[in-house]
Amino acid sequence: MEERQPVIPVSRWRWGVAFVIFMTLLFCGRLWWLQIYQGEHLGEKARSRYLRAIVTRAPRGEILDRNGKVLATNEPSFNIALFPAEFSMDSADPGKICKVIGIPRETLESAIAKIKANKVPLFEPVRLVVGADFATVTRVLERSWELPGIIVLEEPLRRYPYGKLAAHVLGHVGAVTDEELKQRKDLELFDWTGKMGLERVYDKFLQGEHGREIVEVDARGAPIRRIRREPAQPGQVLVTTLDLELQKVAEASLQGKRGAVVAIDPRNGEVLVMASSPTFDPNWFSKGIKPELWRWLVSHKAHPMQNRAIATAHPPGSTFKVVTATAALIYGKATPKTRISCGGGRIVGRRFFRCWRRHGTVDMVKAIGQSCDTYFYTLGLAVGPERLAHIASLMGLGAKTGIDLPGEIKGVLPSPKWKRERYRERWYGGDTANMSIGQGYLSATPIQMTLVACAIANNGVIYQPHLVKERRSPDGKILGRVEPKVLRRIHAPVSVWNTVKQGMLAAVYGPGGTARLLADLPIKVAGKTGSSEHRKGAKTHAWFIAFAPADNPQIALCVMVEEAGHGGEVAVPIAKQILQAFASKLQAR
Ligand SMILES: [Zn+2]
Structure with missing residues (x-):
């Protein structure tokens, strides 16, 4: 009996080839899809586990009386900021951000406008709230995944322990003005400077030097580990003659x-x-004075300032x-x-x-x-x-x-x-x-x-x-x-x-x-x-x-x-x- 070779029917053979080709095409297509079509997006995701470098503010130098009593010092404070490097104009939900942080829409919009106008370096946080309360900070941290680009900074806040005492001599601080930025090379955007009294006259000694902190953060912007820290140098201490x-x-x-x-x-x-x-309380200015309080101060008949x-x-x-x-x-x-x-x-x-x-x-x-x-x-x-x-x-x-x-x-x-x-x-x-x-x-x-x-x-x-x-x-x-x-x-x-x-x-x-x-x-x-x-x-x-x-x-x-x-x-x-x-x-x- 003649041995018969098993024969693959032509139809089945063709089918097999078609299958292989199909699978190859599918694989290539997937590859193309992943690499070319989605490449930009995934790459961004991978890169987003990156190093965040933030300038850390130097505490201002203390001001003492002649016997060493502290007349002006600093206290740690939480500031909520918009971090341009992680903030996306397109995907952000301004309404939600304002609601969680508890700020008026104008505050956020003016910060965004600054970034859009390229007035802010990519790694310079724009403070939205200075001296935020604990509840707000907790809320922002808990919902950080919903608020990409919104970060919490711990920064020193100027504090005058005796309130109104010697207010006219000590003066007060405030956000740096465009004028000051033009005049002084030692100042950076979003610095705070002395606006009156000794705070103003001795500002360059009180300022100190900013530090820098490099932190690795995950895709949501949550810190994973600190890579490097150049600590800020506090400003000089002024010993006054006051008793x-x-x-x-x-x-x-x-x-x-x-x-x-x-x-x-x-x-x-x-x-x-x-x-x-x-007189007045210089602490009123340390978080940025409320407009209504400022109006009251400057329109007061007795000129408290x-x-x-x-x-x-x-x-x-x-x-x-x-x-x-x-x-x-x-x-x-x-x-x-x-x-x-x-x-x-x-x-x-x-x-x-x-x-x-x-x-x-x-x-x-x-x-x-x-x-x-x-x-x-x-x-x-x-x-x-x-x-x-x-x-x-x-x-x-x-x-x-x-x-x-x-x-x-x-x-x-x-x-x-x-x-x-x-x-x-x-x-x-x-x-x-x-x-x-x-x-x-x-x-x-x-x-x-x-x-x-x-x-x-x-x-x-x-x-x-x-x-x-x-x-x-x-x-x-x-x-x-x-x-x-x-x-x-x-x-x-x-x-x-x-x-x-x-x-x-x-x-x-x-x-x-x-x-x-x-x-x-x-x-x-x-x-x-x-x-x-x-x-x-x-x-x-x-x-x-x-x-x-x-x-x-x-x-x-x-x-x-x-x-x-x-x-x-x-x-x-x-x-x-x-x-x-x-x-x-x-x-x-
Ligand atoms: Zn007389």
């Missing part, structure tokens, strides 16, 4: 008033106290008489024994210039102690306006003191030349008489009047007032120290200063003295009151300048309260509280 305890006393006694207190150590120019009322110690000038009234006395003694127009009779005023030109009382016959010490106007009209007229203005300028009036704060003004120190230029009018004897008692065109800031007290306390040597003693590295190394610097030196015999001091002592301890309220303090105080007129019908501005202990002055101060009445009744009681606290400190030493 926290005296500052507290000054601010408490100014509460509810419009005014300022300045106290300086006359031996070196260190500012111990600088208080201005009304204004530092009245350096940025408000008023006629200094009778506190200026110590300047007139100094000028008369220096130019030999009077001696301590010069006696003048006060019958309630005197005639100058064709006008009668009144004294606030009939003092009878007074010598210089009594005239200062009892604040006789008649006496100083006469002295001022004898000295003449030019020379009076010259001595006043040597004592610190009519020019900025140059303190390390922004916004200082110089007040007005008038003279015949000034009046000609300003008003095209000649100077009259009456102008001199007004100026002699601290009225008329003359105006001074509280810090300038503190310098007048310093000049007398220190026999004519005035030190540059300053608020920062030292700059330190975060680990305590001293990087810069401010040495006391003589601002002005008035050459005059010691007898001149002694006479004026005697007059200021008579104000506290003499019969009829205007500051007798201070006579029971445990330290010897020399002072001069003032009540300056500024507007018809309004209460006078209350002034007081003083220094203590009188025979070895370690504090010179000025109190000014606007439209509050007489210096002796309003300003002296405030000074008393500060001097009382200072005396306790001296005793405790």
Whole structure:
């Protein structure tokens, strides 16, 4: 029998070939599908397990008082940000993002607009919420898979532990402005900078250096592991000259008033106290101030943001008489024994210039102690306006003191030349008489009047007032120290200063003295009151300048309260509280 080869029928063979071809095509098609068609998408997915590099913010340097008490520091805070590198414009759901984070739609839209306009680097998070609460942070972390490109950052937040205390001196922070970015190369987009006070003046020292953190993240943007970390370098520490305890006393006694207190150590120019009322809380600005609060602050009639110690000038009234006395003694127009009779005023030109009382016959010490106007009209007229203005300028009036704060003004120190230029009018004897008692065109800031007290306390040597003693590295190394610097030196015999001091002592301890309220303090105080007129019908501005202990002055101060009445009744009681606290400190030493 013939063996028959098994034969695959043609039809089956064909079918097999077709099957193989089909499978090959299918495989190739799948490959094509995966590699070409879907390639872009899968590649993105693989790449998305990538390294995220984020700039970490440096904590600002701390600000301390003279004894190391912390006046400004930082606290950790959670900020929610949009991370451009992981954010997709097309797939994002703005409505959902805003709902989860709890922000208005405009906030998100303006952030997106910035990214679209290429104003933001790919790896620079755009903060949407600064200082987010715990509930919001939890919500964002829990739903992170729904919110690609929304990340949570832990960053330092500026904090002022004493709230309003020394607000005008410390200042506050805020988001960097385009102007600042243009001016300073050390700043980056989304930095925060000092906007006022020491925060502003010393910003470049307080800033520190940003760090960088590289983290591996998964496809959803959740961190897997930290690859590298260059820690941020905190800013320098500022040690100020302020005395926290005296500052507290000054601010408490100014509460509810419009005014300022300045106290300086006359031996070196260190500012111990600088208080201005009304005030504000710099913490309001640390997360970005709410618009309604900002509007309230800047439209408030009493201008809470204004530092009245350096940025408000008023006629200094009778506190200026110590300047007139100094000028008369220096130019030999009077001696301590010069006696003048006060019958309630005197005639100058064709006008009668009144004294606030009939003092009878007074010598210089009594005239200062009892604040006789008649006496100083006469002295001022004898000295003449030019020379009076010259001595006043040597004592610190009519020019900025140059303190390390922004916004200082110089007040007005008038003279015949000034009046000609300003008003095209000649100077009259009456102008001199007004100026002699601290009225008329003359105006001074509280810090300038503190310098007048310093000049007398220190026999004519005035030190540059300053608020920062030292700059330190975060680990305590001293990087810069401010040495006391003589601002002005008035050459005059010691007898001149002694006479004026005697007059200021008579104000506290003499019969009829205007500051007798201070006579029971445990330290010897020399002072001069003032009540300056500024507007018809309004209460006078209350002034007081003083220094203590009188025979070895370690504090010179000025109190000014606007439209509050007489210096002796309003300003002296405030000074008393500060001097009382200072005396306790001296005793405790
Ligand atoms: Zn008088």
